[in-house]
Structures are given as structure tokens and as C-alpha cells.
Amino acid sequence: MPELPEVETVVSELRPLLKNKVIRQVEVRSPKLIAVGPLTLSNVRKSNSVAAKKFAQILKGKKITGVQRRAKLIIIDIAGKFAILVHLKMTGQLIFLEKKQLNKKIKLLNIETFQPITLPSKWTHVIFTFTDGSKLFFNDLRQFGYLKLVKDSEIDQVKELNEFGPEPLKINFAIAKFINILSKRPKMKVKLFLMDPKIIAGIGNIYSDEILFFAKIRPGRIVKTLTKSEEQRLFKAIKEVLKDAVRHNGSSVGDFVRPSGAWGKYGRLHKVYGRAGLKCKVCGSIIKSMKFSGRTGSFCPVCQK
DNA sequence: TTCAATGTTTAGAC
DNA sequence: GGTCTAAACATTGA
Secondary structure, eight states, rough: OOOHHHHHHHHHHHHHHHHHBBEEEEEEEEEEGEEEEETSSOOGGOHHHHHHHHHHHTTTBHHHHHHHEETTEEEEEEETEEEEEEEEETTTTEEEOOOGHHHOOOOSTTTTOOOBSHHHHHTTEEEEEEEEOEEEEEEEEEEEEEEEEEEEEGGGGHHHHHHHHOOEEEEOOHHHHHHHHHHTTTBBHHHHHHHOOSSSSOHHHHHHHHHHHHTTTTTOGGGGGHHHHHHHHHOOOHHHHHHHHHHHTOBBOOOOOOOTTTTOGGGGOOOTTTTTSBBBBBTBOOOOOOOOOTEEEEEEETTTO
16 A cells, blocks of 8 residues: 555665665565566566576675655665665555564554564565664565666666656646646546656556645546646645645555554544545545546545536 | 455556 | 447556
8 A cells, every 4th residue: 555655654764774874685486576677667577587596696785875756656765876776656665673683573454453573574575684683674565566676877767756647745846837747638537647656657546536636636536627627636636735734644455564664643533545435534424436447446425617 | 265465567458 | 530339557455
């Protein structure tokens, strides 16, 4: 479930922890999640143990210089002209533990039901050990996530980075630009428009539902039927909902936790996502849920038109 | 036993 | 090219 606010939380919390750390060792337990080079498919499963060996070899002894986000992709910058791209997909986690915390028990996967565990667990696929004894664990229950090592000079060739739409929280993502991209997709259902990473980066199922509630627009509405004021409300809702979610460190739904193992606090503020059958927090009507091209969307049939 | 679940890509249809 | 649908990836729990 990591979407923009969750990934932003991971990145901003990892940045000070990882900056200037020197990698002593990389242990790859699941080679199929590792790729080396810009042109490897995002479906990294086609890569092999040769890539995994290369990945660990190149990174050994290298220093981390920074951590950034583009859409839902985490970029770990490495001195010596490399970057590690990390995608968490649905159930990925990056957990950082100081040396003295390594035997600490934390609640991680399926956080509603699981008992606290120590890392590594059966879902730990990659372990970075730093020279000060601290560790970074990449866990992923469903194994859709991946880590891809690229040279700085190759980063322009990384397909999945180039094809993302604009960052919705950037200042230069303004109302005029938004209306322009709306006009290019007149026939799409507005929920699917919001969720398409090539149109706008970083919005998934949770936040498209929440954004549409705040904009008072039903998820199945067709883009070209939106009125001027609906377009403006939608634009405002994108900015406000995402900013508020970042402020609350994202939503811990399913498996998302912060690098410390702490939860995001936005989930309790959800108005519609995951609330089908419950009462609308605004008007008391029952929240409905429907499929929109295979994705479940929840909405209030009274508040949203 | 069947179904659905946070993301993304790809193929096929119209 | 736009748009929709289904399938694929792997796992779990309802």
C-alpha cells in the first residue's frame, strides 16, 4: 500500500539515517528481486543470481550520499556514481535498525494480527550491513517489489522513471497544468485517471478514494463531464489530501510501517477507503463500494455527486 | 475452496 | 493513440 505519502515518509525518515553510511556487506536472499542496469525490466523476476552477485559486489564499501523519491520509487544515491532504485509495490518494507536495536522485536507484516518478531524474518530478501553495525532490511511478503542498481549516467534510460507523470505536490504542478492533462483524457473514469502513474505520479487506490471524497466527486464520473468548479475542487483535494497524509506519515493499512517499525497515522482519518458498509463520517449514509476496471473504489453516495 | 488485497506492466480488443 | 479488460507477479487470510 505504499503510495506517495508512505514512500515520502520512508524517504524522509531514511535520509538522515542512511546519509554517509558505508556499506560493509550486502546479503541477497532472493536474487529474483534484484536487477542491475537501466534496461532490465521492472518485472525483475527475469534477472538471475549473476545480477545479485554483481549488485552485492559493486555496493560493498560504497557510501550512501542521499535518499530521494520519484513517484513511488525510492532512489538511494551512492558515492561513486551509482543509485539503487527501490520499489515497495504492495507489501515492501525498508526497516532500519541501529546495532543495539538488532534484537528488538517489532510488529511488521500483517500488522493487525502478527506477533512482534526480530529481523531477519522469512520475508527479508535483502540485508545491508553498514560499517557501524547498523542494518537496513528489505522485506516483502508478496515479492512484487524490487531493487535495481544503475549508474548515474544510465539513469535517464530507466524507463519506469521517465514515464511517470508530474509530481502532484510540486509547486509547478499548478491548476492550469492539471486542467490541461484532464483535457487530454476526456473519456476516462476520474478514479482511474488519478491512479494512472503515467498521468499523475504517486496516487493509488487509497488516496484516489480519499481525494474524490474531499472533492465530492464519484469515482466513476467521466473526466469530460466534470464542471469547472469540480475540476478546481479535485485539484485542491489532490494537494490537500496528499499533504495531510504526508503530515501524518502515511496510512498503515495492510503491511506499511515506517523505517523504525512505527505506524503511519493517516489511516484513522480515512473517510471512505476501507470503510464500505460503515457510516459516512460527514452525513451518516452507508459508504458504498464498487469495482472500477478491476479496482475497488469506495465512496459516499450522498456526499459525492 | 474461492476470492480479494496496497502497484505496475503488458497484451489484446475495439 | 485512447481506453478498457484481464492477466501476470506471490502470498495470505477471510
